[in-house]
Amino acid sequence: MSDGNKRVCPVERAGRLDNRIRRWLQNPHKIVGPYIEEGMTVLDLGCGPGFFSIEMARMVGKSGRVIAADLQEGMLQKLRDKIQGTELEERITLHKCEENKIGVSEEIDFVLVFYVVHEVPNQEEFFNEIGVILKPKGQVLVVEPPFHVSKSAFEETISQARNVGLTLVERPKVLLSKTAVLKKS
Template sequence: MKPERKNRVCPVELAGSLDMAIRRWLQNPRIILEPYINEGMTALDLGCGPGFFTLDMARLVGRSGRVIAVDLQQGMLAKVREKIRRSELEDRITLHQCSESAIGISDQIDFALAFYMVHEIPDKESFFSEIATILKPGGRMLIVEPPLHVSRSDFEKTLDIARHTGFAVTKGPKVFFSKTAILKNGRSA
């Protein structure tokens, strides 16, 4: 079955457009993520693409922390691998190729980022249910969605699904050209 247009996965050929230098001015990863990531954390970059956020996440978790960068497409992970090869960040970043139906990690996560990727997921209920099991109780997830692909009502529908799977939803930070929300895992320890 063909995916709906709005669930189409961003092709590896467009990776360069996610990694343009000007994006750092408009959506600076460090400024966006600093309030949520501390040293020593285990952070998850869901749908990491070419790693625009991954490297700064690894800097923020520091030597004692870890970033798991997850993507559906091996081509995207290869771009991240190339960027971190022989750098001090290499040991802090684990690359993981997931399947369409499951993230497939068992680590307990302090913070998860899903930047411009949730709209590409056809089964959001199963996606959020899985995250609820790997995000620590009280752990936070930042969702950022693009305004052109995702209408206000589609975004609200996504947040309703997150609420039904046990997340408390609050307002997210201001991010250029984006809709945002913070999800807090309501699961008890």
């Protein structure tokens, strides 16, 4: 999902993505809670070390499933180490994306794309692939960092998502972020 021109967060910095301070500032339950119900199949796209994946797995319950997808095997290994031997291991499926393809084929109720889209070289193809796997009325929460993504670049991201048939539903507030919730008709 990167062509080398866009930087991805290196595995060595994974600790910055999952720590108590971030959990306090960007509480996963508060951010994704309004969109996830028990029994859902959800996709954490660009999951990193699992900051959101673990909380999402608790929220979908035993009848639900989280697909934690990342481009880097090292990030997936960090998440694997966290959930190994726990009940969450049954609910979280780890998936390694390809360079320019998500590669998930299951139907998805909810997709989280947190601080990832700015790393994707072809956003229209990216959102098209999400649109294909998203169930009707399924939602996508796009969250981008304001320090990497300008307002105009974020609006272009939303435009790319709309071009493939996703509809803008709301713009929830997330600290240190530009956000949008999009829905499949």
